Amino acid sequence: MPSEGRVLVVDDHVEMARLLADALTDEGYTVDVATSGPEALAIVRGRVLDAVVCDLRMEKVDGFDVLAAVREADPLMPVLIMTAFGGVENAVEAMRRGATHYFTKPFRLDEVLLYVRRAIAERRLREENRALRQAVGDRSAFGALVGRSAPLRDLYALIERVAHSHVPVLVRGESGSGKELVARALHFEGPRKAGPFVAVNCTAIPNSLLESELFGHVKGSFTGATTPRRGLFLEADGGTLFLDEIGDMAPELQAKLLRVLEDGEVRAVGADASRKVDVRVVAATHQDLETRVREGRFRQDLFYRLDVVPLRVPPLRERREDIPLLLEHFVGRARERNARVRLAGFTPEALALLASAPWPGNVRELENLVERLAVVTVLETVDVNTLRAHAPGVDTGAHPLAQAQARLVPLRQLEGEYIAFVVAQCGGNKTRAAEILGIDVSTIHRRERERG
Numbered sequence: 001m002p003s004e005g006r007v008l009v010v011d012d013h014v015e016m017a018r019l020l021a022d023a024l025t026d027e028g029y030t031v032d033v034a035t036s037g038p039e040a041l042a043i044v045r046g047r048v049l050d051a052v053v054c055d056l057r058m059e060k061v062d063g064f065d066v067l068a069a070v071r072e073a074d075p076l077m078p079v080l081i082m083t084a085f086g087g088v089e090n091a092v093e094a095m096r097r098g099a100t101h102y103f104t105k106p107f108r109l110d111e112v113l114l115y116v117r118r119a120i121a122e123r124r125l126r127e128e129n130r131a132l133r134q135a136v137g138d139r140s141a142f143g144a145l146v147g148r149s150a151p152l153r154d155l156y157a158l159i160e161r162v163a164h165s166h167v168p169v170l171v172r173g174e175s176g177s178g179k180e181l182v183a184r185a186l187h188f189e190g191p192r193k194a195g196p197f198v199a200v201n202c203t204a205i206p207n208s209l210l211e212s213e214l215f216g217h218v219k220g221s222f223t224g225a226t227t228p229r230r231g232l233f234l235e236a237d238g239g240t241l242f243l244d245e246i247g248d249m250a251p252e253l254q255a256k257l258l259r260v261l262e263d264g265e266v267r268a269v270g271a272d273a274s275r276k277v278d279v280r281v282v283a284a285t286h287q288d289l290e291t292r293v294r295e296g297r298f299r300q301d302l303f304y305r306l307d308v309v310p311l312r313v314p315p316l317r318e319r320r321e322d323i324p325l326l327l328e329h330f331v332g333r334a335r336e337r338n339a340r341v342r343l344a345g346f347t348p349e350a351l352a353l354l355a356s357a358p359w360p361g362n363v364r365e366l367e368n369l370v371e372r373l374a375v376v377t378v379l380e381t382v383d384v385n386t387l388r389a390h391a392p393g394v395d396t397g398a399h400p401l402a403q404a405q406a407r408l409v410p411l412r413q414l415e416g417e418y419i420a421f422v423v424a425q426c427g428g429n430k431t432r433a434a435e436i437l438g439i440d441v442s443t444i445h446r447r448e449r450e451r452g
Contacts, residue, residue, distance in 0.1 A: 004028040005050035005120045006275050010040040010066055011082065012058045016105075020053065023109045024116065030275060037061020044069050046218050048230055048268045048275060049077060050120050053112065056083040056090055056102075063094060071098050073219055073228050076126070078119035082107065127196065127235060145181050146329045147322030150448040151314040155182070162309050163190035168261065170306045171284040173313030176364030179284040180244060182313055186282055187240040195239030198232050202243055207250040212269050215256070221270020233266045236279045246306070247287030247298060258302045281306070316359040316366065320420045321448065323355045323366065330367050334374035343373055344380040350387045356421055357394045369394075416447050 007029045011017040014035050021031045032047065034040035037058050044052070044066065052070055056063035063081055070079050078100040083091040091102035100119045103111060145152070162169060163186050171179045180199060187197045205213050212222075216231025232241060243249075249257070260266055261281060265274040283306050292298035316323070327346060335341045346354065359365055369391050373382055376390055387394060423433040423444065434441040 004030075006030040006032065006048070007116060008032045008034060008040065008043055008047075008049050008052045008054075010034045010037070010052065010054040010058075010063075012036055012055065016055075020109070020112065023113060027113055027117075029116075032273075037065055040066045041069050044073050045220065047271050047273050048216055048218070048228070048234065049074075050123070051078045051080065051100075051116055053080045053082065053116065056081050056094060064097070067094055067097055067099055074230075076123060078123060080112075080115055080119060124238075145178065145185060146326050147319055148325065149314075149319035149322045150445075151319045152322060155311070155313065158311060159185050159189060162186060162311070165190075165309070166280055167308040168281045168283065168306050169309045169311060170289075171282060171311045171313060173284070173286065174315045174362055175286050176362035177313040177315050178363050179286075179313055180242060182311060183240070183242040183282040183284065187242075187280075190280075192239050192280060196236050197240050197242065198236040199242040199244065200232055201245055203245045203248045207253065210249070211253055211256065214253070215260075215266045215268055216271075217269035218271050221268075229268075231266065231268060233260065233277050233279055234275075237277045238279075240280045240282055243281060243283045245285055245287075246283040247285035247289055247292060251297070251299065254299045254302050258299065258305060261302075261305050316362045320355050321423045324351060326363060326366055327351070327354065327370060330370035331374070334371060338374070341374045342378055342380050343370075343382065345382070346387075347381055347383045349384045350382050352421060353384055353387060353394060416450065419444055419447050 009021045021033045024031045054063045054066045081094045081099045081102040173179050216229045219228045267274040293300045430444050
């Protein structure tokens, strides 16, 4: 579960501040205490907080000033105002300026604890709803992983076993093979499915900004840090953080990531304190990390920490029998997004050609092809000529027999490739393929397991 959160208590009456801080600490919160307005301003600008409980009337810098500083630092941070009975009118003014709630002194501790808990929960709910909106359509654990081939069935089984653990997972596979889909399946199949799923591509963000993106920063911590940022680890608290292409992460960030994995704490850039987070890390790479470790480009200790449970996503060429299902899936999605799309399927010859192509870009390349065909063709069924006209990257000489003439493969390998070719030509119907080949369907299943 996520940590309870970090709360700042501000009151120039030291005994009152300590009383409230002790009560919040007993409830599991991390508590900072400020006994003056200036001290409170320094903490607000230098730490990542979840809520502020502040007295309204203080010397020099009062609760209005602290409220304004919080609103500037983080407009969504809840601020609860304490005031004497005679200051209710000012407390109402504080609410108008953005305070979350106010209560009068003397107050009941259980009431304060209730409102703090509710304020933090409401903020987290808003953040989780935003994350869920971003992930709409991907909540089905295996819905986006399409295929029934032996390699994919093995992957499904491993995901089901691993999903309920809390250890880091390293997903390996070529670009476009579906590593993020595996990470989402791990999240939505496991006990964290109600929490946020946050993804970041480590190569899409410059190294100079990635630290701030992951761990957050406080206002003024570096040039351009005009507003604070909570960071993706805090956004993923209670859920999963997916770090794609981690093999390209800079060495100095690798060290900081290792500390988070070991200690469960993050420190924002420019902050003077760390805070606990409960995040499962799923990392992915297409790099050979063992080689990068030997070359000194990836930390060995971080590699061992991430590689507790390795998952390999098979490339598309190792599961060609899934291509008909993938094509059907992508055509269906294209038609859902655009009612004017006429594309409905492929002729057996075009399907066989697609099933025999090398697909260096894997599933992503296949999906892009379907999207292109859905836009440019007015035909309901794509034939070989249409495919060749709009997909020049597809190898028209990719029939297994044609390939064998060029590379002289062993007979056993050619047999497996030709069986996969015929299955694809039959639209994935193994019974029909077995009839054409003159073999039992169990032979097809056995050859698939051997190739997987």
